[in-house]
Amino acid sequence: MALNDNIKKFREEKNLTHADKLYVSRQTVCRWENGSRCPDLITAKKLALELDVSMDELISDEDVNDMQVNYGIWKSERIKDKKHLQTLQKKILDFIQIVGAVFLAITILLRVQLDMRVPVWCTIICFIIVAVAFLCNFIVSKKLREM
Numbered sequence: 001m002a003l004n005d006n007i008k009k010f011r012e013e014k015n016l017t018h019a020d021k022l023y024v025s026r027q028t029v030c031r032w033e034n035g036s037r038c039p040d041l042i043t044a045k046k047l048a049l050e051l052d053v054s055m056d057e058l059i060s061d062e063d064v065n066d067m068q069v070n071y072g073i074w075k076s077e078r079i080k081d082k083k084h085l086q087t088l089q090k091k092i093l094d095f096i097q098i099v100g101a102v103f104l105a106i107t108i109l110l111r112v113q114l115d116m117r118v119p120v121w122c123t124i125i126c127f128i129i130v131a132v133a134f135l136c137n138f139i140v141s142k143k144l145r146e147m
Helices: 003-013 026-034 041-051 057-061 064-113 121-145
Strands: none
Touching: 003 026, 003 041, 003 057, 041 057, 064 121
């Protein structure tokens, strides 16, 4: 199915007359549908919006159901996975910042207010926590690069 067939099919599915809401003449839409002309990119985008379809569906020569099975669902799952990993990575980096800020605040409080040194166990625990967080961030980054 080509662009002209898709325009006609989607227009008829929506029960739209030839030039509804597109601000073009009926003859222009007829030319699009018979394949003698094609809409420009801006008009095609408006047309896709009015027909409530994506640009891919409008210009595709595949059947819409085949396209969703072969491309759309797979791509949307991949995008969801990528966004999830990016959110996870942001949370890990925020956690590292918080741990660093808390450690810095404890260090300043003990040094300035109480004139004490930071206990070694506190330094080791913070180091281990940050090291694990960096390791998690590295793993997430690697998965993002593989996508």
